[in-house]
Amino acid sequence: MSNVSGLFKDLTTIKKARNGRLASWDQRGKNQDYWEIPAGESITLGEIEGPGCITHIWMTSSCRRVKSPSILDPKLNASAAPVMEIHPALGVIWDDYDPFYYRKALIKITWDDQDTPSVLAPFGDFFCIGNCYPGNFSSLPFNVSLKPEEAGRYGAPCSVSCYFPMPFNKKAKIEIINENDIPFILYFNIDYEMYKEPLDENTAYFHASWHRENPCDGWGPDIQVNSPEVNNVTNLKGDGNYVVLDVEGTGHYVGCNLTVKHYQGSWWGEGNDMFFIDGEEYPSLNGTGTEDYFNHAWGMQRNAFPFFGTIVHEGDTDGFQVSYRFHITDPVRFEKHLKVTIEHGHANHLSDDWSSTAYWYQTLPTAQPIEILPVEERLPNVPKLPERKLTQPELTEEMKAARSSYEERWNVYKPAREEQFRIKEDKARRESRLNTEFAKKLRDDYK
Structure with a gap:
């Protein structure tokens, strides 16, 4: 050897x-x-x-x-x-x-x-x-x-x-x-x-699935992030957390990408990551904030490193962030079940649009069929320009001929x-x- x-x-x-x-x-x-x-x-x-x-x-x-x-x-x-x-x-x-x-x-x-x-x-x-x-x-x-x-x-x-x-x-x-x-x-x-x-026989097979919650079920999207009223609400069991992955079997989770479209105009990343391994009631892996899970701090930065980083920064878009975190040297292992979750705002008070792709390895057979939303529920929310109402001026004979020729060529x-x-x-x-x-x-x- x-x-x-x-x-x-x-x-x-x-x-x-x-x-x-x-x-x-x-x-x-x-x-x-x-x-x-x-x-x-x-x-x-x-x-x-x-x-x-x-x-x-x-x-x-x-x-x-x-x-x-x-x-x-x-x-x-x-x-x-x-x-x-x-x-x-x-x-x-x-x-x-x-x-x-x-x-x-x-x-x-x-x-x-x-x-x-x-x-x-x-x-x-x-x-x-x-x-x-x-x-x-x-x-x-x-x-x-x-x-x-x-x-x-x-x-x-x-x-x-x-x-x-x-x-x-x-x-x-x-x-x-x-x-x-x-x-x-x-x-x-x-x-x-x-x-x-x-x-x-112990070979672990690659898996990937996509999930979206639009909107996340927030209880106080009108209450400011990091306000004392929000920060004093407890969430120990992860009730209502956004679910990145919920899978049965034996294997290890190796990361995800996460897209967040934020609507309050404040800060979307105050929620903690929580990992529930093999059916535990309380998570054994607790984080300190969404940006911290992606190895950033005090918000998200414009960088892209081998294991973590920003793909698209919210400051460069119409209000959404795309981030990634890969557990290449620190995979999260499970023998029976794994649930990977993140709070959408502390104690899940925000109602943003979250979507993610989870990547993991596990032995076959794949215990649960992977499901996907219908196409109309996968489309992103984007700003729309108001519809223009145009009136056509009176056409000359040349203009009429040009339009007719154009239609014939089409x-x-x-x-x-x-x-x-x-x-x-x-x-x-x-x-x-x-x-x-x-x-x-x-x-x-x-x-």
Whole structure:
């Protein structure tokens, strides 16, 4: 046995494994290296036969609704790289980006022969994109890379990565469920290892689930935070706390991301974290404040570190904060049951909008089916501009002709563009099958 220790000690040991990858690369040898995920459909990115372990997931995406007839040929432009969809040139193309598609799509991962997924979360929130509002950050298990000109936008395209190891003994199935009414573009690389020997029976499987309370059930949102009336209310058993995770089984909790939309205009983070392990009546792990749980103090700071930090700061938004805390070196272990909770304001007096993604490992089978809110209850609350009431002036003959020509061109352009979407959706369905077939060939060759 090696005496080498440290975070990267596995790099010093030769192991018997074979690498594989599921990817959206154009298997025709062309350069359409992305899939068009159809509206209202679930697409399997691939199935991998075990034993094995997913070691890295990288993705980038974009979602837009066609608003006008572009001056570019719809068929020729469909064969070009989709950069116009990321940076619509002024007057060349007009696509209206769906600001909330990060919550309209789900990521779903099922391990072995289970009939229930172990990972089920909104696509964006799984990768720490809270409220569909990406922010640049780098932690040990997750990172988001956002172009500067895309910052500060709901639904902004970016790249995302996950480095949590995800072992499986029999099979891994990764799906994207698009509950939107329009398709979206997805590039992806899912790297994994294959092993010849079965995994140890004590192997813990990766899990992730999303939760939201909108609003949290507060008893005094009209009473100022940190006022003596609030601070003298007791809460020893965590009654009414926001629940990050409530799970049965044997395993360990490894962290979460949390999005809080605050409405009082004061301070949202005065609530304590409380962990209830294996059915205890009183929490054995008690915190001192929400910002303290995320390893900040005196409010939230603008930083992003390997295990904790801010992704989006409330001072840079319309009043919401996205934070993360990963228990990589200090996992919270449980043998029968774990309940992770946080007060929404001291003694739960605030009525804010909270949402979170919890990450944990546990042995199979997954004891409780993971549930998800319907799409309409996942959408973020955002400010809305008042509706504009426009009146049209009297049109000249040239103006009438221009409008008529525009409508005629739209009637030709729109179905042509839609046809290209359908072609790319069929490509995604076809390459979904090819990904699974290719993964099986790799597996068969390595047995």
